Every structure is written in structure tokens, then in C-alpha cells.
Amino acid sequence: MTILLYQTDSYLRSFDATISQMANDNLGIILDQTVFYPGGGGQPPDSGKLTIESKDYTVKRAARQRTDVIHILADEVPSLQINIPIKGEIDWEKRYQLMRTHTAMHILCGVIFRDYGASVTGGSMDPLKGRMDFEFDTMQKDLVQTIEAAVNIEVENARLVKVSLLPREEAFQIPDLIRTKINLLPEGIKQVRIVEIEGLDLQADGGTHVNNTSEVGQIRIVNYKSKGKINKRLYIELD
Numbered sequence: 001m002t003i004l005l006y007q008t009d010s011y012l013r014s015f016d017a018t019i020s021q022m023a024n025d026n027l028g029i030i031l032d033q034t035v036f037y038p039g040g041g042g043q044p045p046d047s048g049k050l051t052i053e054s055k056d057y058t059v060k061r062a063a064r065q066r067t068d069v070i071h072i073l074a075d076e077v078p079s080l081q082i083n084i085p086i087k088g089e090i091d092w093e094k095r096y097q098l099m100r101t102h103t104a105m106h107i108l109c110g111v112i113f114r115d116y117g118a119s120v121t122g123g124s125m126d127p128l129k130g131r132m133d134f135e136f137d138t139m140q141k142d143l144v145q146t147i148e149a150a151v152n153i154e155v156e157n158a159r160l161v162k163v164s165l166l167p168r169e170e171a172f173q174i175p176d177l178i179r180t181k182i183n184l185l186p187e188g189i190k191q192v193r194i195v196e197i198e199g200l201d202l203q204a205d206g207g208t209h210v211n212n213t214s215e216v217g218q219i220r221i222v223n224y225k226s227k228g229k230i231n232k233r234l235y236i237e238l239d
């Protein structure tokens with residue numbers, strides 16, 4: 001089981017680890033611990049490099065493999081011994097942009113629930129842009145500017161973003177988490193990671209975020225689409 005260093009400190013860019021397993025015909029490496037995010041919850045996986053015996057290997061992306069993170073390499077490595085020490089480094093510019101974008105999505109989600117009672121049903125993001133789907137039957141064009149102003153107030157409010165790990169039973173007692181479909185979590189998961197924008201949003205979430213909403217910067221709502229009577233999709237961009 002890979003230790004997920006990014007879950008407790010999303011600002012880590014590099015790390016030391018040891019190889020626990022080679023996979024995918026020596027195109028994949030599993031480590032004892034990693035800062036590479038394997039993707040999920042709408043956030044794309046990290047890329048970067050691993051340095052093994054003074055040689056750099058490009059990691060095209062990380063991916064989840066059961067309870068491990070596998071680092072998918074651009075080039076095959078010679079068969080390596082298990083337990084040898086390595087160094088890893090993620091593509092930080094891309095990751096930090098994703099942390100800001102991911103946090104922007106939480107701000108949008110929190111504002112739309114607070115002001116309109118509309119729940120989020122899904123979303124996806126790329127660095128500096130994303131889209132989110134809401135059950136939001138009252139959404140209309142006139143609201144775009146109002147929502148944009150409201151989310152940017154929460155950026156300026158410099159709210160703290162706090163991460164905690166709670167036992168499953170305890171997390172299930174939090175009413176705010178029910179709306180984010182926490183009940184869909186697989187039975188085997190005993191601990192739930194909670195990401196809270198203080199006073200605005202609370203979600204069960206495994207992704208990476210910034211520590212303060214002020215780091216997100218200006219958020220623009222660039223488009224909105226009706227995906228039916230109830231479902232509306234909002235598109236955001238960051239500078």
C-alpha cells in the first residue's frame with residue numbers, strides 16, 4: 001500500500017522513496033510512498049520524473065492500482081532491485097495550477113449550494129480551467145455575473161482550506177457531507193479525508209488543494225450550458 005504524501009501536504013514537490021514493485025513490463029514502478037497524485041475526483045494525475053541510480057526517468061502520469069500508486073514511465077527501465085532508494089519530483093507548475101483550479105471548483109460548489117441550494121453532480125478540470133455540473137433548475141444566463149462576483153468575494157475573503165482524516169462513522173455524522181454523496185464510498189474505506197473551506201464548503205475528497213482561497217486568484221465563469229431542465233454545466237477559468 002503506497003503512502004500518499006500529498007494527502008497530508010499537497011505542497012510537497014519532491015520526495016525520497018524506495019521501489020516496492022516493478023510492473024507493466026518495467027514501464028511501471030510502485031514505490032513505498034509518493035507525492036504523485038494518481039488522478040480522481042475530476043483532477044488529472046501528476047507527471048514528473050524519478051531519479052534512479054543517478055538517471056532520470058520521465059513519469060508520463062501516475063495511476064491508481066488497487067491500494068497502490070503506479071508511476072507510468074515514458075521509457076522502460078532495466079530490471080531494478082526492489083527496495084533500492086530513489087528520488088521523485090512532480091511537474092510542480094502543472095500541479096499548482098491544478099491545486100488552484102480544484103480549490104476554485106470547491107468555492108463555486110460552496111457558493112452555489114449556499115446561495116441557491118443546488119447540489120453538484122460531477123466535474124472535471126485541466127490546469128486553470130474546469131467544468132462543473134449542478135442540479136440547478138433555476139440557473140439562467142442573468143445569474144452568471146452574480147455567481148462570478150460571489151465566488152470572487154470568497155477568494156478575497158482568504159478563507160482557510162483545512163484537511164483532516166476522520167473515521168468513517170464520524171464522517172457519516174456530518175450533515176454537510178451527505179449532499180456530496182459520501183454514502184457512495186466503498187465499504188472498505190475506514191478513514192475519510194475531509195476537505196473544508198472554512199465557513200463555505202465541506203467535502204469528502206482525496207485531491208490536492210491550496211491552503212487558502214486567496215491563492216486561487218480571479219475566477220471567471222466563461223460559459224454555461226443547459227444539459228436538460230434540471231442539469232446545468234458551468235465553465236470556469238483562472239488567470
Ligand SMILES: [Zn+2]
Pocket residue numbers: 041102106195203205206207208209
Ligand atoms: Zn477537492
